[in-house]
Amino acid sequence: MNNERTPAGRVRVIGYTWSPRGHEVRDFLARSRIPYLWIDYEHNEAARAEVAELGLGTRSLPLLRFSDGTDLVDPSDEELAEKVGLQTEPGAPFYDLIIVGGGPAGLAAAVYGASEGLRVVLIDREAPGGQAGMSEAIENYLGFPDGLRGSELAERSVRQATRFGAEIVVARDVVGLADDEPNRVVTLDDGSTLAAHAVLLALGVSWRMLEAPGCDRLIGRGVYYGGAAAAIPTCRERDVLMLGAGNSAGQAALYLARYAKSVTMVAPEAEFSDKMSEYLLGRIERTANIHLRPHSKVTDVSGDELLERVTVEDVDSGEQEVVETSTLFVYIGAAPRTEWLDGVLERDEHGFVLAGPDLEGRVEWPLERPRELLETSMPGVFVAGDVRSGSVKRVGAAVGEGSMAIQFIHNHLRS
Secondary structure, eight states: OOOOOOOTTOEEEEEOTTOHHHHHHHHHHHHTTOOEEEEEGGGOHHHHHHHHHTTOOGGGOOEEEOTTSOEEESOOHHHHHHHTTOOOSOSSSEEEEEEEOOSHHHHHHHHHHHHTTOOEEEEOSSOTTTTGGGOSOBOSSTTOTTOBOHHHHHHHHHHHHHHTTOEEEOSOOEEEEEEETTEEEEEETTSOEEEEEEEEEOOOOEEOOOOOTTTGGGBTTTEEESOTGGGGGGTTTSEEEEEOOSHHHHHHHHHHTTTSSEEEEEOSSSOGGGTSOHHHHHHHHTOTTEEEEOSEEEEEEEOSSSOOEEEEEETTTOOEEEEEOSEEEEOOOEEOOOGGGTTTSOBOTTSOBOOGGGGTTTSOOOSSSOOOTTBOSSTTEEEOSTTBTTOOOSHHHHHHHHHHHHHHHHHHHHO
16 A cells, blocks of 8 residues: 555545546646645556555546545546535525636626625536636736736635635536526536526637647547646656647746756747737747747647657648657637527627627617627626637736626616
8 A cells, every 4th residue: 555645635646647537637636726646557556556455447547535535436527526525516596697607707707796795606617717727827917926826816716706605616517598588597517407687608718629630539648738737747857849829828838848858839820929928938938948939830640549749840831840749738729619509699700709789780689778798699698708709818808807797787687
């Protein structure tokens, strides 16, 4: 048995470093700000002995061992959330406001809505924080000149919202939305429904997938979208590739450079300054083990069971180079997850939700009062943050919209 002493409250996770599910579990724990100790089953004899003593096979991994003596074997996100004390079920059938999405916009709305007396529930399919919650340093957020970890911003916001009485429900997905006048009804992933006077969609966006041969097969086996902190075991002292030129990619590159032998950033842009803030690009250029490779794109990803090589092509000359690597991070922009709103709300050609003036002339408005600035094509349903068509993709802007939405929701409730 492994006699390693585990700090109080920390979870010991035993699994394969290259397991997709093992990566997802570590990512969930990191995003939920649950301390954990990762133990590689393949290279730790004591860990293998523990698993054998419990009568488990390797297909049962990852194994999570808690300080209270209990274990979870390959748990779902919902089972894991319940075990670590997170709320996975709404506490009531009806609320003043249902917020869908726990990024900066949703958390800001939860804080301001609950503090102003609304009964609020926030539902997030993962853990609160959104993409901003995975950022190692938000350095252009007002009032934090030394930067702020995304996880710290999320943790503070969750504590603030719950102190005012908002409920935070995690590891649950909202899959349906309906108008049941005078209420709005959302359907959860288990088929249950929840009603409210108003709904705020703060869905954020998801990483855009890389459309290169072999990529889908190797997700979690060397190819990663976001979640740099959870993938550290796979890149220590290795040569890492990163596809992307935006601020998210830049922050992740700086973080990974502390552990990796080298980080090579690949982007089709002629200049990284086309997408990245000047202050961040300056830091990257001063980091010796980060290398920039503009005018380039990834055209092929290959390997037997794990990532072994990536083909990089010069976008001008078409010349290709096969690069040996075991780790590729992809940060090539974001796309909304709004397919479930098809036929329910008006969206733009890219799937972002339309609101306010952008709806003029597209749909009839059934109420006597005018449509609010962040109100969608369904009265009483509002949208804020990155998922709104035309939004500014910045943390500060998302917080502002989430806060502002509460005033519009009050106007709706009064009417």
